[in-house]
Each structure stands twice: as C-alpha cells, then as structure tokens.
Amino acid sequence: MGDAGFTTYLVDDDPAVLRSITRLLKAGGYKTKSFSSPQKFLSAHDPSVPGCAIIDLVMSELDGLRLQEALAQSGSKRPIIFLTGRGDVSTSVKAMKAGAVDFLTKPVKRDALFSAVGHAAELDAALRQKRRESQSIDDRLAALTHREREVLEHVIAGRLNKQIAASLGTVEKTIKVHRGRMMAKLRVRSVADLVRLADRAGILPVRGDL
C-alpha cells in the first residue's frame, strides 16, 4: 500500500502499545518507525522522507499537542494522526485546528487506523506533488533574465508586443525575441499555459496603462 518510501512514524510512551500498533501497521504493509519518546522522534526526524506521524496524545515527557507544535515549527508539514485514551472534545478540536489528519480513540480499530493512515498518505503525496511542481516552476522562473521577466509580467496582463515595446522603450522586434526565449525557458507553448503557470507561481500581471 502507498508509496514506495512512505513511512509511518509511531510515537507512544507505553512500550506495549507501541509494539502492538507497530505490528499492526507492519502487517498492513506499512514501513514503520516507532519511538518510545517524543524527544527521540524529534531528534531523528527527517522531513524529506514521505510519511505520516501517529502520536499518542497523553505522554509524560511532552504531550501530543506540543509535539505537533514543535514539528510545525521545524517546518515539517507531515500529516499527524492522534491517538488518545479518551474522547476529549476540546483537545480534539485543538488538534484538528492545528492540522491533524485524524483523532482516533484507543483502543483503535484496524480499519479506522488504516483508513486514517491511507488518508494521511494521500495527503502527504499531494503535498509532496504540489511541492515538487512549485519547485520546478521556481527553477524555470529562476532561469529568466530580468528583461524576460518584465516581458512575462506584461504578457500575462494581456498586452500586445507593440504596447510592451512602448512601455519598455524598445522596438517590437526585440520584444518578440525576448518573448520567444521566455516561452521556451518556461516550457510553455501558449499564452493560456503561461497565465496558468504564472498564477501557480504567484506572479502578478503588470498594472496600469503605461
């Protein structure tokens, strides 16, 4: 199940519970790493490895919500599933607001756990996909020259080459060349593709009528 590198990180300070859920996850085909203390988990954490965290809410060292906080501070967006002994509404609301994927009550049933993990895996994959895409756009944008970038902003504003040339104080022919190079560097063939890419990268069209 799931991606090839997908790992479930399990954190619970009760060794018996830790062992049993690890077994269950492994039987479910998940690659699992278990930690008996939140600190060990934090120090060994590698955000680049795809996966999700399954965290016991009540632990003596550091409780689940704080661990979630610490993880977020370190810049990790790893999906988190909480396990708890009691269905405490206020705590679960807090956890969900802070971006928890699910809030499971012990003793947890296999299907509930696996569906939560599956859900977390999808979320993690989507996040990573998104991150990968935006990463490649960023790379391509970085290859543009300053003038090409300017031309991009004018093109997505829907201006004609003539108008752009006037605005930038050059001739239409030069703009044509810049525009052709820019489109090639960004690997788009139509203006429509260009506009979508710019939108994804958060680039705003040039304003006003110069």
Added chain:
Amino acid sequence: MDQIATDLSLRSLQERSVRPGGTHTIRNVVIVAVAYYLGAEIAFLIGTLSDRIFAPFWPPNIVLFCALLLSPPRQWWIYIAAAFPAHTIAELGVGMPMPQLLVAFVTNCMVAIVNAFGVQRLMVEPPWFGTISKTIIYVLITAFLSPAFCALGGAFVQILGGGSIDDFGLFWARWYASNALGSLTLGPIAMICLESTTRPRLAPAGRAVEAAIVAAFLIAACIIAFEDLPSIASGYLPLLLYLPLPIIVWAAVRFGAKGASGAIFVISLVLIWRTLNGLSLFDIGSPETNVFGMQLFLIGLSPPILLLGSAIDETRRAERTTRESEERISFAAASSNVGLWQYEIATGTFWATDYCWTLFGLSRSEPLDLDRLVSRIHPNDAPIAGAALRSAVLRATPRDAEFRVQDSGEIRWISVRARPVAGRAGKPAAIAGAFSDVTARKLAEAEADVQRQEIAHLMRVSMLGELSGGLAHELTQPLTAILSNAQAGKMLLAKGSRALSEIGNILDDIIAEDERAGEVIHRLHGMLKKGEVKHEPIDMNELIASTLQLLHSELIDRRMSVSFDNAAGLPATRGDPVQLQQTLLNLLMNAMDATENVPPARRTISITTATADDGGVEVRIYDCGTGLPPSREREVFQPFFTTKKRGLGLGLSICTSIIKLHGGTLSLQNNVREGASAVFRLPPPLD
C-alpha cells in the same frame, strides 16, 4: 436516718416550747407539776408502807431533770416555777417546815439543773445511751459529780430538820446516794421512754412478748437471789447473787440500752418491794441502814449494766450503718451496671454484690467462684479473656480485661478491674474489684466502627471517581495493545504468513497485557469493595509503588513528576492494605491538589520511606505546593475542614482514623522552603 428524725423531733419539741404561751408548753408545765407532785407522793407512800425502809430515791428530781433536759435553757424557769407549788404542796402535806422545804427545793433544783446542763452540753442529743462514751459521761455527771456536789447543800435539809451538824458527812452521803440512785435507776428508763415517745415505734409482738418473758425471769431471779435465806450456807451466797446476771445480759443483748435500763428498774423495784415485806437481803437493821445498803448495791450494779446495753446498741448501730452503706453502694453500683467483688486470698472465697451474679447470668443460689465465672465467658473470648480474668482476680494485674458472656441468647460485654487490698506486711490480703457491664459502650463502638468503615468506603469511591479519567486510561492502554496485537496476528494469518515466532510473540504480549488490565481491575475492585478489615503483613514500598501505578495516568495528566526514594530493608508492617492504600492515595491527591498552581516544570512530589526509631515504618510525602493555611495546621484534621473548592473535608480525618487504628500517627506540617509534607508512622508488628 435515725439521727435526722431525732434532730427533727428535738427541734420541733424545742420550737414548740419557744412560745411560752403555747398550748404545748402549758400542757407540759401541767404534766411536770403533776408528775413532780405524784413522784413526791410515791416516795412518801413507800415510807409509810413499812417501818423497814423508805424510798431509796426521790422521783421528783428525775421528773424535773427530764423536763429541763427536753427544753431549752431559757425556758427552764417556767418548769422550775411549775415545780415549786407541787413541791410546796407535797412537803407541806407531810408537815415539813418552810425553811427546810425551801432548802430542799433549791438543792433539788440545783441537782436537776446541773444534770440537765451537763447532759445537754456533753451528750448533745438522743439516743442518750447510744454509745459507751455517752453512757460514761452520763454516769459520771449524774451519778457522781453532780449529786456529790449538790449533796453539800442537800445535807442541810436534815440538819434543818433537827439533825446534828456533826453528822454532816452522813447526811451528805445519804443525800448523795438517793440522788445518784435516782439518776441510775429512774433516769435512764425515763429518758429512753421519752426518747421513744418523740419518735413512736411500734415494737413487733414477738419483741413485746420476749420483753415480758425477760422481765418475768428477772423478777423471779431477783426474788430468789435477794431473798434472805438463812438456810443457805454463806459460802453459796455470791453464787446466788449472780443468778440475775444471765438474765440482765439477755435483756442487754436483746434490747440494748433499753433492756439494760429496764433491767435496772425492775431489779430496783423488786428489791424495794421485797425489802418492804421484810424478805430481802437488805433487811438488816434500821430503815436508814437497810436503804443505804440497798442504795450502794444498786449504785454499784447499775453502771456496768448500762454500759453493756450501750455497747450492744453501739455495735448494733455500727453494724446497721455498715449494712446500709453497703446496700447503698451495691445499689449505686448496680444502677450504674457495676458489680462489686472482693476475693480473699487466704480462703479463696468471694464476696460480691448481687449484680455480679446477674452480670454473669448465674443463679444467686450458687456460690461464686473463679471457675464458675470463667466458665461463663463466651467461647471465642475464653482462651485469652479467661486467663486475663484469672490474673485480674488472683493477682490484680492492672490490665483491664474485657470479654463477652452469653446469657440465654443475650451477649453481654463485661469489663473487669481489680486492685489489691493491702494486708499485713505489705502483702495483699485480698483483691477487690468491679465487673461492669460495658455492652452499651461496645455496641456504640461497633456501630461507630461500621460507620467509620462506611465513610472510609464512600471516600474511596469518591476518590476513585475523581481519578476515573486516569483509571480509564490505565485500562485503555492494555486494551489497545491487546486489540492491535490481535488484529495484527489475524492479518498475518490471513496472509498465510509462516512467521510462527512472531505470532507467538503477539500472543505473549496479549497475555501480558491482559494480565496488566486484570491487575488494574483487581486494584480498583480492592478499593471499591466493602471488605472486612484485614490484618496482614505489608511491604510498604510495594504498596506505595502499586499506589503510584494506580495514579500513573492522573499524574501524567496533571503534569506531575514523582520521585520515590524507597529505603532498602524496610521492615514489614501489619495492617489492612486497602485502608493504607486509601491513606496513601488521599495524601498523594492532596499533594497534587496543593501543587495545582505551580508551573508544570516544578510540580514535583517526593516520597521517602524509612525505618522509624522504634523499628516501625515511616512514610513522608513532600510536595512543593501552597502549603497549609498558616496557623491552621491543627484544623486540617477536623472533619469537614477543607481548603479545596470541591472538597468534603473528610479525607484527612479519615486518614487519621485509619492510621490510628493501625496504632500509628499521622502529622502534617509546612516545609521550610515551600509546600507541605505529610508524615505517617506505623508501629512494628507485635510479634
């Protein structure tokens, strides 16, 4: 009681006489005057009956003496004034000249006044012949000192009647003997009769008959003894004289002073009567000689008889007083459910109040002995209490023993106390003690015990209620592990896995976790159930560890860290594990509550165990909380005192009672730096 009645009658007599114009006083005055006159006439009559004797005493003096004795001194003049006309009429009737008559009256009054004054002052109140000392005083005053002194004047009556002054000694002696004899023969019986008329008491018929028989025997004995029987050899005379003696003793022993005075009176009458008829031992010469001899005989005879009577009365009264006081004490003791006893060591016999028989459910007809008492002890108590009772009775061991007695279906609790009664040479002669019925106290104690158990149980339930969240978590953990393991195992099997060793591990874990859950439930059950109080060996370190387990989740929830410094080689103690764990739980929860407002990083509780100086166990629980409210350290042990928002205020008072029940102590004090610590000590096991 007699004393009070006499006081009252005497006082009322005096009160009645206080008003000189009162009808009683007038009646008394008339009676005195008439009696005085009749007394004189009787004396004169005796003088005319025979030429052998005249009256050996002068009754009017006794009449006047009795009148004065029974009235307050400030009224004496009334009776003396009343006596005067009677005296004058009587004496003039026998032709006594006026000067002689006056001197006679003055001396008569004098002897009556001195007697009455002395008796009132020194003998104070009736019963006049109740004690030997009173009787001695009476005899000394009225039979010796007073007449001897007054006779110095009385002798002149005869000198004025023509007697020679040279015979003063003789006249003195005659006057003396006449008055002394009056005081000894007529005085006591008159006083005793007047005494009994002030408090009338009907003698039972049997007594009256006995008195009549004694009198008849005495008369017969006197007739025989004092008869002039020339046929009897003089050597046998003393023997004959002793004849009335046993009857006198009979009278005195059976009737006390009353009998003695009556006997004296009877002897005197018989002597006078026999001498009048010339049949007496004292019919020896001139009337003067006869009378004088008889007077001296009677003066010598009377005091010992009177003393014997008073001695008997005194003993009898003392006996009665003792018996009454004993009855009062027995009654008081029985009323307060106490039976008194005394065990004589030398004879091995028991004296006991009736209530002792009742207490032990024994029939009053059986004599009390130790074996019989011990046999009544309830079989369950018998081995220990039997020995305790034996040692209490035989050696007065100070330890109080309490035991049950089953009396026809009714259980009675009896406590015994004993003390030695010192005998000669410092050795106890007897053991005196008391059995008391303490059933009511025992029942109240048992009821209080049940109530305390109930409250302790309720507190346990409420405490566990407070802990329910944490306790649920304690159960959830193993259940989670079991479920996950089982599901994992099932999946492995479904996949057709051959990893049998892993499945074995899974099953091992399931077993272990199931046991863990079972233990939590067992612990909970122990705390929740209302079991009988146990008394078993306890490892305090283990008990604390188990309590901390119970609190595990709660401690985490409250972000509390606990350090437990358990002493190695801690002696075992004895007690009820549930109650002791309740105490630990309560003290720990107090510590947690006290630490609520401290930042989580500093929320710590430390527990230490140690061997106490006496070989017992000492447990200290320190917290770093707010501490006890200042100057209210003592109050925290009072029931219903609380500093918590939702507390009942019963926790510490229950902890105290539990620790006390275990023979230990519990104290609470503020730490030097911050927070408070609770310390309890339990004694080492007795054996």
